[in-house]
Amino acid sequence: MSHTCPLCASDNFADFHQDKRRRYFRCGHCFLVFVDPASFLSADEEKAIYQQHENSPDDVGYRQFLSRIAEPLHKCMPSAQSGLDFGCGPGPTLSLMLEDKGHSVALYDPFFVPDGAALNKTYDFVTCTEAIEHFHYPKREWGQLISLIKPGGWLALMTKLVKDAEAFSRWHYKNDPTHVSFFSRETFRFLADRDGLDVDFVGNDVILLRKKTA
Numbered sequence: 001m002s003h004t005c006p007l008c009a010s011d012n013f014a015d016f017h018q019d020k021r022r023r024y025f026r027c028g029h030c031f032l033v034f035v036d037p038a039s040f041l042s043a044d045e046e047k048a049i050y051q052q053h054e055n056s057p058d059d060v061g062y063r064q065f066l067s068r069i070a071e072p073l074h075k076c077m078p079s080a081q082s083g084l085d086f087g088c089g090p091g092p093t094l095s096l097m098l099e100d101k102g103h104s105v106a107l108y109d110p111f112f113v114p115d116g117a118a119l120n121k122t123y124d125f126v127t128c129t130e131a132i133e134h135f136h137y138p139k140r141e142w143g144q145l146i147s148l149i150k151p152g153g154w155l156a157l158m159t160k161l162v163k164d165a166e167a168f169s170r171w172h173y174k175n176d177p178t179h180v181s182f183f184s185r186e187t188f189r190f191l192a193d194r195d196g197l198d199v200d201f202v203g204n205d206v207i208l209l210r211k212k213t214a
Contacts, residue, residue, distance in 0.1 A: 006181070007032040007138040008190070017168050024174070024182075030190045032138065033162050033182040040136055046178050047111045050089065057093045066158075069129055070097045072202045073156045076210075077103070081124035084148060087131030088113055094127055122150045129158040133179045146195055149211045155197070157207040159183055 004011050010029035017024040022039040026032070041049075055062050080102040085095040088107045095105035103125075108118040126148050135141040149155055160173045162184040173179060188207055192199040197209040 005030060005032060006034055006037075006136075007142065007187070009139060016165060017174075019174075021177070024168075031162075031184050031186040033168070033184070034138075035180045037136070039177075040180060041177055043111075046134075049178055050111060053089065053091070055089060055091045055093060057091065057096050059093075062093060063097060066094045066097060066129065068203060069127065069156055069158045069206045070094060070101075072206065072208060073125065073127070073154060074098065074101050074103075076154055076208065077125065080104070082106075083125040083127060084108060084118060084121075084123045086126055086128045086145060086148070087134070089131075094129055098127075119144065119148065121148070123148055123153060124150055125154040125156060127156045129156075132157055132159050132183065133173075133181055135181045138181045142191065146197075146211070151211055151213045153211050155209040155211070157209070158205055159207070160205050161185060162187075 005013050005027035008027060008030040010027055012028040013025045014028065015023070016026035016033055023036045024033055025036070027034070057063070082104045083098065084106045085092060086108050088095060088109045090112045092107055092113075095107060098105050106118045106121070106123070107113045108115055126145055128145060132138070145155060162168060162182045168174060174182065185201060188199050188209070191197065192209060196212045198212065200208045202208055
């Protein structure tokens with residue numbers, strides 16, 4: 001077990017919850033809830049689970065689900081912009097929805113589209129839907145996301161948010177073995193304040209952050 005929070009490197013964390021499979025901790029500084037790294041799946045085990053997902057651009061329900069992030073993000077951008085879908089998975093769909101609105105979208109996924117060249121550019125917006133909770137090293141991966149965005153650009157996230165210990169104990173979201181980092185509104189406010197971002201919570205699981213220009 002690491003002796004620091006994997007997001008902010010604070011040593012101020014404590015037990016938060018434990019079930020039959022995993023032990024969870026909560027940072028007292030950035031409020032991230034995270035699992036004991038001893039519980040991490042191997043890369044092959046993780047990919048095998050992702051390959052079972054049946055998300056497809058032809059799935060009307062999936063498109064409706066993603067519209068909850070596509071619509072508010074599009075409204076923030078008055079003209080055609082260039083973006084990156086980070087963690088697009090095996091069936092990229094959000095990128096197609098945004099391209100239908102006139103934007104250009106590159107793809108990156110460590111398992112399915114490991115295009116390192118896409119990470120050497122900066123973008124007007126970056127989307128990361130149902131992916132941030134999979135981050136094993138959120139300090140590194142969060143820094144990477146921020147570095148990809150131009151000043152004034154947008155980071156659009158979709159992830160379920162931690163509320164409190166009682167709700168967490170009954171939360172189905174934690175039961176996915178690939179979910180290892182759990183964010184809350186407090187966590188995103190901490191990151192926004194630290195990293196020069198404006199944050200807006202859209203509904204229960206969509207977070208829009210804008211990188212300040214100065």
